[in-house]
Amino acid sequence: MSNITVLGLGAMGSRMAARLIAAGHKVTVWNRTGRAAQPLVDLGATLAASPRDASQGAEFVIAMLRDDEVSRFVWLDPECGALAGMSPDTVAIESSTLTSGWIQMLGAQMQHQRVSLLEAPVSGSRLQADTGQLTYLIGGDAQVLERCRPVLGALGSGIHHTGALGHGALTKLATNALLGIQVTGLAEIIGMLKRSGADASHVLAAMAGTSVWAPVATYLANTMLAENFAPQFPVELIEKDFGYVLNEAGISRDAPTIAAAHGVFQQAMAQGQGAENMTSVVRLFTARHAPGEADS
Template identity: 70%
Template sequence: MSRITVLGLGAMGSRMASQLLAAGHTVTVWNRTPDAAEALVKQGAFHARTPREASAGAEFVIAMLRDNDASRHVWLDREIGALSGMAAGAIAIESSTLTSGWIQELGTHMQHARVALLEAPVSGSRAQADARQLAYLAGGEEEVLERCLPLLRVMGSSVHHVGGLGHGALAKLATNAMLGIQVTGLAEVIGLLERNGADASRVLAAMAGTSVWPPVAAYLSGSMMTENFAPQFPVALIEKDFGYTLEEAGSAENAPTIAAAHNVFQRAATRGMGDRNMTSVVRLFTEKRD
């Protein structure tokens, strides 16, 4: 069994730590708000006060954080940063959804500290994390990935090596962009059907029998039609990811469809939907207006 640190105990990080504990690993956790660690401590985790303290003695340090700024602070802060607590030869696993440029920069810092970096963002949400069905989109050296595989397979059902450092970030952003485009497309279609007096549920059921219906559409449309907007992937987070995707694209002109979908999530966020599930954007198209 390995000594593992998990930094960031949000919806995904807490579930990853729980799976590692269940598999018998020694797990130390840290979160910006300490209360988030209480349930994991009851399961047997150790709680550290800072990322630096948490990473001391760890063979693997996994981060699941909100964005580039949080990643930079947690890894590199001069006083409390995790990298300053890691021993040479340890492995850092960055599972947050970030930009490729930041991942490459972080890799340089890790190299100087003689710490290996694997980027391992995941596709999947809370249900997949609970069921150990996350799909990893890994970037980095194959040798480093091989050393991490036993841990990743505790939390996920598939691991895809997509290239060097930065390519995992691109793969994750591309995946989320495709998901978000499907969300906005379905939301617009439902609004179109309802405004024209059609039975949206019946039409969607018919569409589900055609080749245009992707597997995720059953969940997305079901959430929209029942207005079940409990956060699995909140609007605020996917809006952030779309911003990163457009940054990678270079301009909205290079990715006009992605830019249009981004605009939908921005509108939803300004209307107070940021904490709701991404599928709540359907209300932009179905709510009656005077």
């Protein structure tokens, strides 16, 4: 069993740490607010006071953080950053959803200190994290990946090596963009059906029997119809990811569909839905009109 550090104990990081503890690994954790660590400490984890302290003596350091800015602080802060506590034998595993440019910069910083970086963002949400069914979208050296496979295998059921550092970020951002486009498309369709007086559940069930229906669409449609917006993938996080995607695209006219979907999530944010599940954007289209009422 390995000595593993987990940095960031949000909805995903806390579940990953719990899986590693259950698999028998020695786990050290750090979170900006220590209160989130208590359930893991109760399971046997050690709580560290800083990322630097947490990474000392670790074989693998996994980060699951909000964005580029937080990732930069947690890894590279000169006083308490994790890199300052890592030895050349340690492998850094960055599982946050970040930009490819930042991942490449982080990899260069780590190479200067002879620390290996594996880029390992995941596809999947809280259920997949709980059950060890995450899908990894790997960027980095193939030999480093082979060293990490036993750790990643405790957390995920699929490992896809996409290429060099930065390619994993591009793959994750592309995946989330396609997901978000499907969310906004279904939300608009449900709004159209309800305004037309159709039974949206019956229409969508018929659509589900056609070749255009994506596997994730059943989950998306069901949560929209049930108005179950308990956060699995909050609006505020997918909105952040869309911003990253558009930065990668360069200019909006090269990604007009992505830009339009981003606008839907921005509108939901403006209406106070940031902490709700991404499917809550359906409210933008179902609360607008009564059945049969059209724009004037």
